[in-house]
Amino acid sequence: xxxxxxxxxxxxxxxxxxxxxxxxxxxxxxxxxxxxxxxxxxxxxxxxxxxxxxxxxxxxxxxxxxxxxxxxxxxxxxxxxxxxxxxxxxxxxxxxxxxxxxxxxxxxxxxxxxxxxxxxxxxxxxxxxxxxxxxxxxxxxxxxxxxxxxxxxxxxxxxxxxxxxxxxxxxxxxxxxxxxxxxxxxxxxxxxxxxxxxxxxxxxxxxxxxxxxxxxxxxxxxxxxxxxxxxxxxxxxx
Amino acid sequence: xxxxxxxxxxxxxxxxxxxxxxxxxxxxxxxxxxxxxxxxxxxxxxxxxxxxxxxxxxxxxxxxxxxxxxxxxxxxxxxxxxxxxxxxxxxxx
Numbered sequence: 277x278x279x280x281x282x283x284x285x286x287x288x289x290x291x292x293x294x295x296x297x298x299x300x301x302x303x304x305x306x307x308x309x310x311x312x313x314x315x316x317x318x319x320x321x322x323x324x325x326x327x328x329x330x331x332x333x334x335x336x337x338x339x340x341x342x343x344x345x346x347x348x349x350x351x352x353x354x355x356x357x358x359x360x361x362x363x364x365x366x367x368x369x370x371x372x373x374x375x376x377x378x379x380x381x382x383x384x385x386x387x388x389x390x391x392x393x394x395x396x397x398x399x400x401x402x403x404x405x406x407x408x409x410x411x412x413x414x415x416x417x418x419x420x421x422x423x424x425x426x427x428x429x430x431x432x433x434x435x436x437x438x439x440x441x442x443x444x445x446x447x448x449x450x451x452x453x454x455x456x457x458x459x460x461x462x463x464x465x466x467x468x469x470x471x472x473x474x475x476x477x478x479x480x481x482x483x484x485x486x487x488x489x490x491x492x493x494x495x496x497x498x499x500x501x502x503x504x505x506x507x508x509x510x511x512x513x514x
Numbered sequence: 515x516x517x518x519x520x521x522x523x524x525x526x527x528x529x530x531x532x533x534x535x536x537x538x539x540x541x542x543x544x545x546x547x548x549x550x551x552x553x554x555x556x557x558x559x560x561x562x563x564x565x566x567x568x569x570x571x572x573x574x575x576x577x578x579x580x581x582x583x584x585x586x587x588x589x590x591x592x593x594x595x596x597x598x599x600x601x602x603x604x605x606x607x
Contacts, residue, residue: 423557454533466520466550466570467557470529484532 277329277377278303280353280441287440288511289399298393302385303327306377311451315378316370322360324380328352331376332451336459337368346460348411349373349452351434353441359404361386374451374486398514406508413506418462421500423471426461429500431481435490436504446493451486517575518543520550524568524585534575543572544583551588 278300285291285299306329309315315326315333326333333350335357347368350356360366361383372378390397413433417426438448454472458465475481480496482489490496519534520543537543547570558564565585572581591597 422560455535464546464550464553465533465535466522466529466531466547467553469520469531469533470522470524470526470554473529474526 277306277352278327278379280329280351281327281355283441284353285399285403288402288508289514295393295396298389298396302389303379303381306330306379309372309376309378311372311375314369314371316357316360316366318367318369319365322357322364322366322383324382325358325360325386326356326370327379327381328354328356329377329379332373332449333370333376333378334373334452334456334460335368335370344459345462346456347414348407349430349434349450349460351437351441355381355400355403358386358400359407373456374449395514402508402511402514409506409508423461423463423467424474425500426463427457427468427471427475428480428496429502430457430461431483431488431490432493432496432500432502432504433507434488435493436507436509440507440509446490448488449486450483450488453486457483518546518580519573519575520547521571521573522550522554522568523571524554525565531573540572540581543581547572547581547583548588551583551585555585555589 281303282291282296282299291299316322328350330352333354333356334346335348335350336344336346338344356378357366357370386400390400410433413429417429421429434448434450435446452460454465454468457463458468461468463471472481472483476483478495480492480499482491496502515536515538517534518537519531521531522529535546537546550570551568554568555564555566566589567585569582569584571579572583574580
């Protein structure tokens, strides 16, 4: 089940069999976590980082009045809170969206790994930089894209990220309610519902009960002005 | 808590809310409808075309309509300098 994570690393940088074995050695067996469970709470001291093996998770921040911003969506293969290795306490929460399988990798093991394998340290540094790049794209969406453009950009990104970890299907289970999509995109659920209807009528995307079907990826890319360079799919060697 | 659905009728047609939301009471439901309308209108303003002819029907799980909020109710309009802004629109934020 660590395959998705290795596929994600290998898609961008070659891994030697020794490096792969070193990563496998620090990842403990996965454990199941039910959907809608908060697994990292803001401010708590962290001694492990969460590698998502199966399912969908998200990070979010709340305002005092209860309004929520989901700041990132994670799919299988993502090292969800690798940044917790250096930050130790996060200013946001992390929760499961669907039922998930996660491996909690002790920070001490990560420290030993990157001391013994400095190149892996650079690959994981790249990985947190990539997360930051995706957050910048999220900012671009929230600040500048139309409602339809935000939805289109999100589903283009998810489709590309899934392809990176070997999921070729244009149908996938995101498991997010329209309320959660609204919290991700700075919209209200009614507005999300209306915008999804328009995308369905334009034969671009179907989304029902958490199940996404990309009907026309090129059409969605064009609507969003989606430029995948921010995903660094073909980076320079490290 | 009970699950309520917010069906939208506006210039783009009818959008049925199959998912719904868990809410404590009808006052909350009205707030949700008003916020939703304002969210849609805010995008229309950016495009330079505002359609105030729409409404949201609030339904319970049995499908019975328990309330309606019109787009016109969700915003105050000051069209002339002499207009007062307490003329009808809801005050919720």
